[in-house]
Amino acid sequence: MSHTNKSTEPLFQTFDHEKITLSNRTVMAPMTRGFSPEGIPGEDVAAYYRRRAENGVGLIVTEGTGINHPASVSGASIPVFHGEQALNGWANVVKEVHEVGGKIVPQLWHVGMTRKEGDLPNEEALPVGPSGLRLSGEKVTEPLTEEEVVALVEAYAQAAADAKRIGFDGIELHGAHGYLIDQFFWEKTNQRTDRYGGDIVGRTQFAVEIIEACRREVGPDFPIIFRFSQWKMNDFEAKVAKTPEELDRFLQPLVNAGVDIFHCSTRRFWEPEFEGSDLNLAGWTKKLTGKPVISVGSVGLDGEFTNFSGANTASLDGLIDKLDREEFDLVAIGRSLLLDPAWVRKVQAGRINDLLPFNKEALQKLY
């Protein structure tokens, strides 16, 4: 591996926000695992998150978990965030993480039009989206009616209320990667002419209403993190905002609605977002909104997410430089934490040579 020569100390500064304090700048990125039979996270899932908290991860963002809607997830073992059993399972996850001093937020998710017909857990549920279009542009269902959109907004709000009630430290809304909220953002999948469509501001309206409804439920002091991306699962070159000006128009409504922290999902954190500046998506978002931001993408690895065959460990120097310059505030780590629950502890102790590379075994079980 290439050497990390810089001190990793900037990663281990506390993060002091009026709504949440974290012991360091590391975040476990949300990662779908599919180990929750019937949507219920069990003891093994709780122990998996506890191991990361025990080993010093500053903030855990859970895997995406489905809001209360029949088509919110695609798979019988994807955890959901409604119903007594699933919520009891999540309450146990929170207890385990808090017992060892960790902080944790659930990632609230609806897959929208990426759901395939016949997918479990509700085989009969059709995919839903702003215009009934898949990410490819193929039309498969009718656009959501306004009443249906409002009901979805309320399902997110209920999940936020439940997250607070069962002891989570905040919530993260999954507005990235081409799933439901992002299908409203992206002009290719949102061709609506009502208030949920139109220009880039109109296309934020669904997210705005979700954020406002969540805020209504959780009150002013509970952190709302919003994750978004330019890239989509089927199109890494896609862009919601093509210029800094467009990014600004996109972000302002989300800020006004009540987002506390933005989680800016990129596949390689070191890539500049727009020509003429070194800033990545997180850097631009911080500059434009003044809000704290989480950056992510191939931290500590030499191969990007979506290449599941494997990646070697890589130097942390570039990351530390950007963090030190305060381009972003927090750093999410995905694949590196799948196989190696002790990744953060090892980095803190300077045991860089002991970090484990990512390989596809990491996906097979809950290490």
Ligand SMILES: Cc1cc2nc3c(=O)[nH]c(=O)nc-3n(C[C@H](O)[C@H](O)[C@H](O)COP(=O)(O)O)c2cc1C
């Ligand atoms: C197995 C796996 C599952 C993922 N599931 C989610 C998810 O549920 N929600 C989400 O926002 N991102 C998801 N991601 C993306 C990660 O959060 C992260 O952005 C990505 O892996 C890049 O970080 P990395 O290069 O450190 O792995 C997933 C990634 C992996 C590897």
